[in-house]
Amino acid sequence: MKTTQYDIGLTFGIDAAKGQYITGYTLGSMYAPKVEVNYQFDISVLRDLMMWWNLTLAGQNNDGMYLFGPTGAGKSSALVNFCALLNIPLYEKTIYEGMEFDVLMGRTEIVSGDTVFCYGVVPKAMGVENQPGILLLNEIDRADEAVLTGLYEVLAGRPLVLDAAGHDVIEAQVGFAFSATGNTNMAGATDDYNNAKQQDMAFVDRFWKVEVHYPSPEIELSVLEKVVPDLSIQLREGMVKVANAVRQLHTEGDNRIPLTMSTRTLLRWAQMTRAYAFLASKGVSPVNYALDRALLNIADRPTKKAITEITFQFLGDTAGGTSNV
Numbered sequence: 072m073k074t075t076q077y078d079i080g081l082t083f084g085i086d087a088a089k090g091q092y093i094t095g096y097t098l099g100s101m102y103a104p105k106v107e108v109n110y111q112f113d114i115s116v117l118r119d120l121m122m123w124w125n126l127t128l129a130g131q132n133n134d135g136m137y138l139f140g141p142t143g144a145g146k147s148s149a150l151v152n153f154c155a156l157l158n159i160p161l162y163e164k165t166i167y168e169g170m171e172f173d174v175l176m177g178r179t180e181i182v183s184g185d186t187v188f189c190y191g192v193v194p195k196a197m198g199v200e201n202q203p204g205i206l207l208l209n210e211i212d213r214a215d216e217a218v219l220t221g222l223y224e225v226l227a228g229r230p231l232v233l234d235a236a237g238h239d240v241i242e243a244q245v246g247f248a249f250s251a252t253g254n255t256n257m258a259g260a261t262d263d264y265n266n267a268k269q270q271d272m273a274f275v276d277r278f279w280k281v282e283v284h285y286p287s288p289e290i291e292l293s294v295l296e297k298v299v300p301d302l303s304i305q306l307r308e309g310m311v312k313v314a315n316a317v318r319q320l321h322t323e324g325d326n327r328i329p330l331t332m333s334t335r336t337l338l339r340w341a342q343m344t345r346a347y348a349f350l351a352s353k354g355v356s357p358v359n360y361a362l363d364r365a366l367l368n369i370a371d372r373p374t375k376k377a378i379t380e381i382t383f384q385f386l387g388d389t390a391g392g393t394s395n396v
Contacts, residue, residue, distance in 0.1 A: 072160075072202060072246065073097045079121070082156050083112055093121055094128055095157025100202055102160035102195070109297045110152045111290050113145070119281045120153050127248045133228050135249035137211075137275075139256055140283035141318075143333020146252040149283065150207050159246075160204025162192040166214045172221040175208075176233055188239075193222070194231060198244030205248045212253035219274050225249070226277045256280070285318060286334055294334075299341045306358070309386040310341055316381045328374045332366060340365040358386060 077095045080087035096103070116138070126132035138146040147163075154161040164175060177191035190199050196206035211219070225231055226249055233239040286294070288311050295307045314332040321331040332340075343361035350357050362382060367375050 072100065077157055083117060085112065085114060085117070093125065093157065095159060098158055100158060100160045100204070102162065102202055102204060103158045104151045104155045104161050104163075106155040107148055107152055109294050110145075110148060111286070111294060112149065112152070113283065113286065113290075116149050116281060116283055117153070119279065120149065123279055124153075124157075124159075124248065128246065130245070133226070135226060135251060135278045136281065137251050137253070137278035138281050138283050139212075139253045141285065141331065141333070142254060143331075143335040144283045144285050145334060146283045147207070147209055150205065150250055150252070154205055160196070160202045161207055162196040162204060163207040163209065164192045165209040166211055166218070168213065170214070170218060172218045175218070175222075176231075188233075193225060194233065194239075194241050196249075197225070197231060197241050197247045199239075199241050201244070203244040203246035205250055208251045210253060211251035212255045222249075223274070226274075251278070285315075288312075288315060291334060291337060294338065295341055298338055299345050302341060302345060306344075306386070307341070310337060312385040313378075313382050316385065317378055320377060320381070326377075328370075328377055330366065330370055330374050330378070332378075336366050358382075 073096065074094050075097050076092040078087075079085070079091045079093055080089070082093070082095075120136065123132065123134075123136050136150075138149060140146055151161065151163075153159070173191075175191045175193045177189050177194060179186060180189050181187075182189075192206060195202070196204050208214075225243070228243065231241040231243075233241065285291075291311045291314070292307060295302070295310065296304075299307070314334075314337045317328075317330070317332040320326075320328050340361055343365055344357045347357040347360050350360055359379075359382070362378075367378060370378065
């Protein structure tokens with residue numbers, strides 16, 4: 072794969088000094104993801120990703136990148152858009168309960184009557200098809216210990232031996248990197264993520280640990296302006312305030328609620344409010360109607376009451392009426 076240099080400021084849409092470049096690939100990889108429309112990077116997370124990638128390509132880093140944080144904070148999106156803008160092949164897999172190690176390695180299948188071995192995301196990311204890239208395992212803090220133990224040799228930079236493929240020995244090519252996302256620091260279950268498992272310290276020690284927070288109000292307002300510009304600025308600002316208040320109530324205090332409002336849910340709420348704007352003529356609040364369907368219909372009564380009160384606090388008549396939609 073042919074490398075090329077990308078201007079950091081132009082590529083990522085950030086304020087960067089002229090003459091600053093980062094290495095990526097020329098167009099052509101079928102495994103490079105597509106850019107997510109209206110995505111905006113957290114500068115701190117982007118800085119860490121760029122440093123990690125540069126050191127990895129230069130052969131000065133063998134550690135993986137672990138992004139952790141609350142649901143819907145944009146952990147996977149950060150890596151997806153980073154790879155998309157630099158045309159880096161991305162091999163993504165989400166961990167699920169009971170998943171076996173062989174799912175990551177590959178499996179034998181019948182193709183046109185012949186028995187063939189089809190490689191999984193790990194050997195593909197290492198470059199078995201001559202397109203090395205970033206391996207991304209989502210929800211890694213839910214993985215069984217046996218699955219992660221099998222990745223030790225890969226993380227340590229040693230060859231991968233695939234017995235199922237006839238003892239194939241796969242050496243990682245330049246450009247291979249390991250990344251993962253999770254909701255916890257891999258220390259075990261929490262009140263919010265009770266299916267997370269404590270991972271072996273030897274495995275945890277092989278990663279850069281970068282915490283991802285929800286975007287700042289300024290970033291979320293900027294995204295809302297792009298996605299739903301026809302909603303009033305007062306309504307967009309109120310929605311962002313509601314989202315942050317719900318997050319705070321979810322994480323702090325003695326009366327914590329079990330639900331939170333991710334950026335994904337915030338955008339869904341705003342888009343549905345616009346879509347249901349016609350309800351205003353029937354005396355129904357599009358804001359409240361959309362909020363129920365974006366989030367509150369799965370809430371218990373105390374949680375729904377708390378979020379409804381927060382919504383009225385910041386949106387007032389906008390939530391109950393229709394004039395500002």
